[in-house]
Amino acid sequence: MTVRTIRRPLFAVGLAAAGAVLALAPAASASAPLRVGAATDGAPLTAVVLGGSGKIDASGAAVFVPVTLTCSQPTQVDLTVKVAEAIGDTMRTGTTTRKVACDVTTQKVRIAVTATERPFAPGVAFGVVTGNSCDALCNSITDEHRFDLAL
Template sequence: MTVRSIRRSLLATGLVAAAATLAFTPSASASVPLRAAAQADDSALTALTLGSTGKLDANGAAVFVPVTVTCSKATEFDVTVKVAQAVGQTMRAGTTVRRVTCAATTQEVRIAVIPVERPFAQGVAFGVVSANSCDPGPTCNAFIDEHRFDLAR
C-alpha cells in the first residue's frame, strides 16, 4: 500500500464520519417548537407543538398523535405529521396530512398516523409536525416541531 492510497482512505473515512456527524446531530428545534421568523402580527396560526405521548390503537396499525395548535383567529390549514420508530433491526414509519380547523384559541387535535409496512409498538419514536400559515396574504409562515416522544397503549 502506498502513502497516496493510505491518504485517500483516511480522507474518505474522515468525510464519511463528518457527514454522519452532521446527519445525526439534533437540530436546534429538537425540544423547542419553532415559530415563524418573519411572522406577521395578523398571522392566524401562531404556534404548533407535538405532544409527548402518542396513543397506539388497533395493535399498532395506527397511532394517534396529539398536536397543539394556537391561532389568533379562526382559520384552516394543512398539518403534516411524520412518525418513525426503530424496533430491533426494523423501521416503522408513517406520514399523514390533515386539514385542521382552528378557532381563535389554543386547542389539541389528535391526528392518526398509519405505518407503511410494520405496526408501531410501545416505546420511543421520533415525530415531526409541520404546517404553513398563509393567512392573510401572499407570504407564508412555516411552523415545525420535532422531537422524540413515547408511544403507549
C-alpha cells in the first residue's frame, strides 16, 4: 500500500464527516436572534429578546438595554444582561441581574447596565440577555447579538 492509496479513503471519510456536520448544524440567520435553551412545553417563560439599540446615560456610566419578555403564565423572571464594547484596544463591560414580574403578555422592560471600569460610548456593542424562570418547571432562554449604543 502506498501513501496515495491510504490518503484517498481518509480524504473521503473527512469529506463525509464535514458534510454530516454541516447537514446537521442548525441554520443561523443574521436577522433572527439566537435563542439558546428554547422554552420547554408548559414552562412559563417562552421568549426573551434583546433589543437592537441601547441608550447611553450618565456620561457613559450606564446604558439602558431594552428587553422583550413573553410568558405563558404569570411568573418571576431573573434577567441577566451583559454588555461588552470594544473601543480601540480597550473593553467596556457591564453586567446586571434583575428580577422582573412577567404576566401573560409580551412586555418590554429597560434594564440599566452599569459600566465596570470604563464608560460606554456611542457605537457598536455586543449584548447577551438570559432569562431564567422556575415555577413548576425551570427554563432558561438566551438571546445574544450585536446592537448599537447611542446617546
